[in-house]
Amino acid sequence: MKPLLAAGLAATLLLGACSGAEAPPAPQPIPVRTVTIASQSVPNVIELPGRVEPVRVAEVRARVTGIVQQRLYEEGTDVRAGQPLFRIDPRELRASYAQTQAALQRAQATAANARAVVERYRPLVEENAISGQEYDAALAASREAQAIVAQIRAQLEASSLQLGYTTVRAPIAGRVGRAQVTEGALVSQAEGTLMTRIEQISPVYVSFAQAASEVIRIRRAIAAGEIDLDANDRVEVRLTFSDGTEYPVAGFIDFLAYSVDQETGTVELRAEFPNPQNLLLPGEFVRARIFAGQVQNGLTVPQRAVSLTEDGGTVFVVDGEGQAAVRPVKLGAMVDGRWIVESGLKVGDRVIVTNLQKIRPGAPVKVVQPQSRPQTGGAANAQQPARSGGAR
Known part of the structure; x- marks a missing residue:
């Protein structure tokens, strides 16, 4: 009986060992x-x-000295070239323009009188009624009066430009920024006070x-x-x-x-x-x-x-x-x-x-x-x- 039990036990162990040594199945390839x-x-x-x-940036600065009266644009909006942005008090420059205009009229009257003298002297000098020296002096006075008229006319044009600068306009079209000055502020031509900026975007x-x-x-x-x-x-x-x-x-x-x-x-x-x-x-x-x-x-x-x-x-x-x-x-x-x-x-x-x-x-x-x-x-x-x- 004992030999039979021993043989069965050995066979069972041998089968268990064989089953444990089997290799696991290979993994399937993933498609x-x-x-x-x-x-x-x-x-x-x-x-x-x-x-x-921005492709272009323009700094708007004061070109005359004066007090800012009014801002004429809405901050952060688009403006066109030449659109008014600020108004500076023009009264002082307007008075200067009127004074220069009056000086021009006086100089024009003086020049007209000098030309009339030359016209009167011309036939007299041909008849030797007056000396050539007197005629030359009258001619020189007329030319000097005309030069004074031209000089004052240029001053009047400069005064007109200054008066026009009291309305500050946009130099380019674009998006305008916030104002750097407020009403009542003093702006200076010498310092070139910055008033605002315009950007083209x-x-x-x-x-x-x-x-x-x-x-x-x-x-x-x-x-x-x-x-x-x-x-x-x-x-x-x-x-x-x-x-x-x-x-x-x-x-x-x-x-x-x-x-x-x-x-x-x-x-x-x-x-x-x-x-x-x-x-x-x-x-x-x-x-x-x-x-x-x-x-x-x-x-x-x-x-x-x-x-x-x-x-x-x-x-x-x-x-x-x-x-x-x-x-x-x-x-x-x-x-x-x-x-x-x-x-x-x-x-x-x-x-x-x-x-x-x-x-x-x-x-x-x-x-x-x-x-x-x-x-x-x-x-x-x-x-x-x-x-x-x-x-x-």
């Missing part, structure tokens, strides 16, 4: 879709912070600075044929507000400095933007995206394939063993829903674009309906007709 990286023409996008500036300028090294890199790439410029020789710029919304109207670079700031090592650039609805306000900080031509042999990936990190981003690619592998990438700008990849990927890599939440590094994947070529019409070609020029 994914991929895009195969291919080189293409992509926009050369440079992102820089910028500041909005349609269109507007956006100024930004680019590193000199980046300007050199772009010029070298253009010379090497790595960046193609548009035939129109214009560089498009698009703006993003601080809240992330995009300004709907594109602008173009209209100024590039040919000197480097010694303190910052940057080159100043400026773009002009239409501003029909006054959405861009002077002094506002915006984010500018400069489209400086097209880069040949560029790489892009769909936005949904990229997981953003502090150092850039990561994507999942299918390795040679059919497994998911993490690949860190350096990202450029995003254009039409696709990230421009500066480094980290090469032509032929298969980037996973679906089921990213389910896969982990090393997990087997099964490519379902792979897309052999990325759709190049979005990132590269959609912006191409509008791109032009380069930072030169």
Whole structure:
């Protein structure tokens, strides 16, 4: 009996050991879709912070000395060129104008009398009734009287200008600011008292600075044929507000400095933007995206394939063993829903674009309906007709 029990126990232990040594089932491959990286023409996008500036600024200053009687405009509104803004007390200048006008009339009477004397002396000197010296003296007195008339007439014109300056008018059209003086304030011509400012904000300028090294890199790439410029020789710029919304109207670079700031090592650039609805306000900080031509042999990936990190981003690619592998990438700008990849990927890599939440590094994947070529019409070609020029 004991030998039988021992044999049964041994058989049971042997079966248990065999069942515990069985390998777990292999994980099932996760179905994914991929895009195969291919080189293409992509926009050369440079992102820089910028500041909005008015195209013209006029400081309205006093051109005569006097007391401000009235403000004739509403602060913060649009004014036209020549529109009255302030009225300065004109009484003192009006009295000066009247005095000069009276002096002109007296000088004109004196000149008329001197001309009459010359006309009387002319036949007498021909008949030798008077000496030539007397005639010459009368002629000189007449010319002197005419000169005095011309001098006082100029003084009268200057007095008229001064009297006209008592109505302070807008030198340019634009948005007028708040008044710097109030009624009853004394303004001075000598000091040029500031009364208000006018800014033209349609269109507007956006100024930004680019590193000199980046300007050199772009010029070298253009010379090497790595960046193609548009035939129109214009560089498009698009703006993003601080809240992330995009300004709907594109602008173009209209100024590039040919000197480097010694303190910052940057080159100043400026773009002009239409501003029909006054959405861009002077002094506002915006984010500018400069489209400086097209880069040949560029790489892009769909936005949904990229997981953003502090150092850039990561994507999942299918390795040679059919497994998911993490690949860190350096990202450029995003254009039409696709990230421009500066480094980290090469032509032929298969980037996973679906089921990213389910896969982990090393997990087997099964490519379902792979897309052999990325759709190049979005990132590269959609912006191409509008791109032009380069930072030169």
